[in-house]
Amino acid sequence: MSSILESQRPGDAKGQPTARMMEAFHAVMDAGSVSAAARHLGVSQPAVSRLLKQFEAELGFSLFHRAKGKLTPTPEAHRLSVDVGRALDGIERVRRSAEDVRRHGVGRLRVGVTPMLYEAVICGLLDQFLGAHPHLILTMETGLSEMMMDWLLRDQIEMAFASLLDSHPGVDTIPLIETQSVVLLPADHPLSEKPAVQVEDLAEIPLITMTRRYSSRHRIEQMFRRAGVPMRLRAETNLTSTICDLVRMGQGVAVVNALTWGGGSARSLEARPLKPRLINRYGVLHLADRGFSRPARQLIAAVRKHLAQEMPDFYLGEA
Numbered sequence: 001m002s003s004i005l006e007s008q009r010p011g012d013a014k015g016q017p018t019a020r021m022m023e024a025f026h027a028v029m030d031a032g033s034v035s036a037a038a039r040h041l042g043v044s045q046p047a048v049s050r051l052l053k054q055f056e057a058e059l060g061f062s063l064f065h066r067a068k069g070k071l072t073p074t075p076e077a078h079r080l081s082v083d084v085g086r087a088l089d090g091i092e093r094v095r096r097s098a099e100d101v102r103r104h105g106v107g108r109l110r111v112g113v114t115p116m117l118y119e120a121v122i123c124g125l126l127d128q129f130l131g132a133h134p135h136l137i138l139t140m141e142t143g144l145s146e147m148m149m150d151w152l153l154r155d156q157i158e159m160a161f162a163s164l165l166d167s168h169p170g171v172d173t174i175p176l177i178e179t180q181s182v183v184l185l186p187a188d189h190p191l192s193e194k195p196a197v198q199v200e201d202l203a204e205i206p207l208i209t210m211t212r213r214y215s216s217r218h219r220i221e222q223m224f225r226r227a228g229v230p231m232r233l234r235a236e237t238n239l240t241s242t243i244c245d246l247v248r249m250g251q252g253v254a255v256v257n258a259l260t261w262g263g264g265s266a267r268s269l270e271a272r273p274l275k276p277r278l279i280n281r282y283g284v285l286h287l288a289d290r291g292f293s294r295p296a297r298q299l300i301a302a303v304r305k306h307l308a309q310e311m312p313d314f315y316l317g318e319a
Contacts, residue, residue, distance in 0.1 A: 017058045019091050022084045024051035025063065029073060029081045108137040109295040112148045112160035116240065117282060120259045121177075122161060125306040129299060136295055144213065148285055158296050160285040161303070165215055174284040174300070176307060177259065177314045181216075181278035182271040184247050184254040189270070191253065196273040199227045206234035206252030208243050216280075220255050223278060244269060259314060283316075 027037035028048065038045045052071075056063050063077040073081075113122055118140075130138065141157060148160035149168045164173050183197040191197050191205075202224075210217045217236070224231040234252040237243060240260045247254050248268050257280050258271070284300060286292065292300070307315035 017055055019088070021051050021055035021058065022088055024048050025055050025077075026081065026084050026088055028052065028064075028071065029077065029084075034071060107293065107295055108139065109293065109299065110139040110141075110157045111296075111299065112141045112143065112151050112157040112162065112285075114145055114148075114162050115142050116257065116260050117161045118142060119240075121303065121306065121311070124310065125302050129302045133295065133298065145215065152285060152287055158286070158290075158293060159300075162282065162285055163215065164281040164283050164285075165219075170288050171285055172288040174286070175281055175316050176283040176303065177281065177311070178316055179258045179280045179282075179314050181220075181255050181274050181280065182258045183274050184244065184256050185270045185272065186247060186250055186253075187268050187270050189253065191272065192270040194272060196275050198275045199223055199229055202231075202253065202255075203229045204232055206232055208235045208237070208246045208252045208254040209233065210240075210243070211236045211238050213238065216257070219278060223276070259311075 023041065024037065024047075027040050028034060031037045031040055034045050034048050034052075038048045041048065052063070059080075061076060062074060063080070064071040064073055066072075130136065139157075141151060143151075145160075145162035145166065148157070148162040149166070149171060151157045152160060152171060153168075161176075164175060167173075183191065183202070185192045191201060194201070207220075209220060212218070221231060235246055237246075240256060243254045243256060246252065255274060255278070259280070259282075286296075304315075304318070308317075
């Protein structure tokens with residue numbers, strides 16, 4: 001059955017009732033009198049009476065019989081009361097939802113992140129971030145930096161934490177981290193006696209690297225070529241932890257990002273600066289023509305705070 005409000009034709013309607021008018025009407029119907037409704041709403045009786053008259057004027061028909069200072073609801077008022085109650089419930093739900101969004105950033109956040117940045121950065125702050133946003137639905141995709149570009153352009157993710165070495169038209173970046181690569185050595189390796197390792201020092205030394213799917217591998221090969229030094233490949237893998245294990249076993253040395261080699265997997269290992277320096281930059285990738293959602297801005301702020309507290313030597317700070 002359609003309601004009185006729904007059944008009115010556009011030409012019949014006198015105007016648009018406001019939420020305040022409906023609240024006054026609903027309070028009178030519930031409380032039974034204007035005076036009781038005024039106390040409930042915390043306003044004066046004349047204010048309630050004025051809102052009722054405005055409500056009737058907007059609807060185009062009377063809602064109450066008025067006699068000897070008493071209001072008696074009409075049949076139309078009883079019928080309308082149900083719809084007004086539902087409408088006010090809906091308004092209250094909107095208010096609560098808006099408050100949740102304001103406080104918690106309610107919604108869904110789709111993020112891409114490389115495995116290295118997840119392990120080195122995101123993992124350390126994720127529990128606290130999600131705890132602060134209990135209503136947020138987080139979708140996190142992991143993959144190579146090159147994959148992040150494709151996911152962004154296909155609108156599969158809103159932003160990505162990835163390498164900033166490559167660029168793409170239509171994709172903007174927010175630099176967050178800068179590191180340099182180091183040479184990872186067994187603790188008893190002869191090169192551990194040097195304060196820094198030159199690329200020439202690595203001639204004919206077995207090298208353990210990431211696979212050729214990773215841009216870091218191509219940059220290492222390019223560095224060897226420019227120095228005119230042969231690169232002796234011993235093993236390749238897609239996991240930094242495996243590289244650390246192989247170096248610890250004495251199978252060779254490795255050139256790795258300084259951000260990735262620490263932690264439990266690096267025990268019994270030494271790291272020395274590489275010369276010439278091999279710089280790595282990481283941050284946020286996002287579509288240039290779109291702003292960030294509230295949850296995205298909150299996650300970026302959480303990452304900045306974590307970097308400033310836990311990794312100040314690598315953090316680039318606010319732009």
